[in-house]
Amino acid sequence: MAPSLSLDTALQRLATxxxxxxxASQETFDQGCLILKSGSKTKHGDDxxxxxxxxxxASIDVGRLDIADECIRxxxxxxxxxxxxxxxxxxxxxxxxxxxxxxxxxxxxxDADPTNIAVWKRRISVLRRIGxxxxxxxxxxxxxxxxxxxxxxxxxxxxxxxxCNQYTxxxxxxxxxxxxxxxxxxxxxxxxETAYTAGDVPLALKMFLVVIDMxxxxxxxxxxPKGIRxxxxxxxxxxxxxxxxxxxxxxxxxxxVVAPLEKLRxxxxxxxxxxxxxxxxxxxxxxxxxxxxxxxxxxx
Amino acid sequence: MSSSTASLYLDPQxxxxxxxxxxxxxxxxxxxxxxxVILLQSPPKKQSLEAIREQRALIRxxxxxxxxxxxxxxxxxxxSISRHLTQAFVAGAYLKDGPPKGDAPTPPNPMDPAAMDGMxxxxxxxxxxxxxxxxxxxWINFFFQGFVLIKLPFPLTLGFKxxxxxxxxxxxxxxxxxxxxxxxxxxxxxxxxxxxxxLGDNNAADSSRDMTASPFAAAxxxxxxxxxxxxxLFKSEIDxxxxxxxxxxxxxxxxxxxxxxxxxxxxPE
Numbered sequence: 189m190a191p192s193l194s195l196d197t198a199l200q201r202l203a204t205x206x207x208x209x210x211x212a213s214q215e216t217f218d219q220g221c222l223i224l225k226s227g228s229k230t231k232h233g234d235d236x237x238x239x240x241x242x243x244x245x246a247s248i249d250v251g252r253l254d255i256a257d258e259c260i261r262x263x264x265x266x267x268x269x270x271x272x273x274x275x276x277x278x279x280x281x282x283x284x285x286x287x288x289x290x291x292x293x294x295x296x297x298x299d300a301d302p303t304n305i306a307v308w309k310r311r312i313s314v315l316r317r318i319g320x321x322x323x324x325x326x327x328x329x330x331x332x333x334x335x336x337x338x339x340x341x342x343x344x345x346x347x348x349x350x351x352c353n354q355y356t357x358x359x360x361x362x363x364x365x366x367x368x369x370x371x372x373x374x375x376x377x378x379x380x381e382t383a384y385t386a387g388d389v390p391l392a393l394k395m396f397l398v399v400i401d402m403x404x405x406x407x408x409x410x411x412x413p414k415g416i417r418x419x420x421x422x423x424x425x426x427x428x429x430x431x432x433x434x435x436x437x438x439x440x441x442x443x444x445v446v447a448p449l450e451k452l453r454x455x456x457x458x459x460x461x462x463x464x465x466x467x468x469x470x471x472x473x474x475x476x477x478x479x480x481x482x483x484x485x486x487x488x
Numbered sequence: 489m490s491s492s493t494a495s496l497y498l499d500p501q502x503x504x505x506x507x508x509x510x511x512x513x514x515x516x517x518x519x520x521x522x523x524x525v526i527l528l529q530s531p532p533k534k535q536s537l538e539a540i541r542e543q544r545a546l547i548r549x550x551x552x553x554x555x556x557x558x559x560x561x562x563x564x565x566x567x568s569i570s571r572h573l574t575q576a577f578v579a580g581a582y583l584k585d586g587p588p589k590g591d592a593p594t595p596p597n598p599m600d601p602a603a604m605d606g607m608x609x610x611x612x613x614x615x616x617x618x619x620x621x622x623x624x625x626x627w628i629n630f631f632f633q634g635f636v637l638i639k640l641p642f643p644l645t646l647g648f649k650x651x652x653x654x655x656x657x658x659x660x661x662x663x664x665x666x667x668x669x670x671x672x673x674x675x676x677x678x679x680x681x682x683x684x685x686x687l688g689d690n691n692a693a694d695s696s697r698d699m700t701a702s703p704f705a706a707a708x709x710x711x712x713x714x715x716x717x718x719x720x721l722f723k724s725e726i727d728x729x730x731x732x733x734x735x736x737x738x739x740x741x742x743x744x745x746x747x748x749x750x751x752x753x754x755x756p757e
Contacts, residue, residue: 302537334541336548363565367552370560391562394740398560401743409751442564447744454753455744 213249248283275306287318339368355386373402389437390444393427396420413466421462428456514675517620522691538584542718545582549573549725556732558739574729577722632668640664
């Protein structure tokens, strides 16, 4: 059990989770239960409904359906005919009822109101979960055709395509996500990694460099890379190494032109330097030692 | 002799029983109006999926075009999206009633249910605004007529005499001494600030909104939004797309040089 924080701190932390879309379900559940038991609903203002929804989702995640039922009961009393409540009740049903009944329920809700995006998305996620991939893709494409600006939807579509190894379609979906959120380096990184997986090394190299360019805009050159930068530099290293090593990798399905060999060599050098700079001063295997791995135990 | 410099002495009971009651009544009626308008407002009409799709179709090309000069999408992907959109606009694939049949453009239907609802809502709000005004003016004219209420702190020209001193037939009195009806008008315009404080910004008791809105505005506002000719808009968007295609440049085009330059790994000459 988490140490008991004051109610205000707990509420603030949960509000931060809501804004950042963090899914720390166990912690949310622990702190949320404390707030729920304290029973002082009325003095928290309008935030209490968002909090109840968050607690309901976290309880379903950790398996405590009784708490989820309690939260949903309070929410349904307050908002009887809300599309958002329909989606939440649907999620609760998914946790305990067979998928046929759940899908039937969603179908009825969508017939009554075809513009209920939340329920539509739930239906698509259930279809994906039970393996009806082509139906899920069809529905998702239809949803995105109407509600184009839903970046989350495009990313999900790309994910579904990637899981079926349909990389060209995945790249197309990601390009929509990219133009909708051009400043998001994570989307560009996903694009680059998908291109690399698809075998289009020149495109992947270009996109990895685009990610670097995007995030290192105001970072001094000798700052060791952290987080997403290490991943991007690592991607650059892989791609440039392959392009320098053999001509055959320069074939690009998307028609991306490869830089001349000298530039590729310089890029590879730079990438090696940067990746090593990220792990400067650490002994080999240092990261694994915290999990109980010891280099002396493994004679390499 | 003109009494422009002499000042009248008013019964303090006038202040207690006329000045404050009028203000109080107007404030309360304003607050009441605000809540009545909120109660009368019907929820926004649900639109069908096709209608939403039609409305949002333009956004797709706008999103694509907004970053075309420095686009994150590689050439092949940008071109394919652009081409797909152009074809869809040409064929009218996004129109809610399907592709247009023949050349005769359908005139916007003024009896369109959506527009009718909009006009009804507008007229209902107008009624709620105007009726209390009439009632209060009548009440003041009936009860508080024929005496001077306040002295305005600023001078006015003689032209205002007939309006502000209605019921008091004195040709010589200074225009600054006014009747209760003018106090009503002062309150009418002046209480907006108070309504902003108590009812928040978007309050329905705002008289400035009554002044600008008229029955013509209500009818005019309803018609442009409902039967907008999306077909024409889509056709003009095709030109925009072609223009942006010409303007297109990939952000990854010179990215190697930029990154190498940043780290000082200049290319050998």
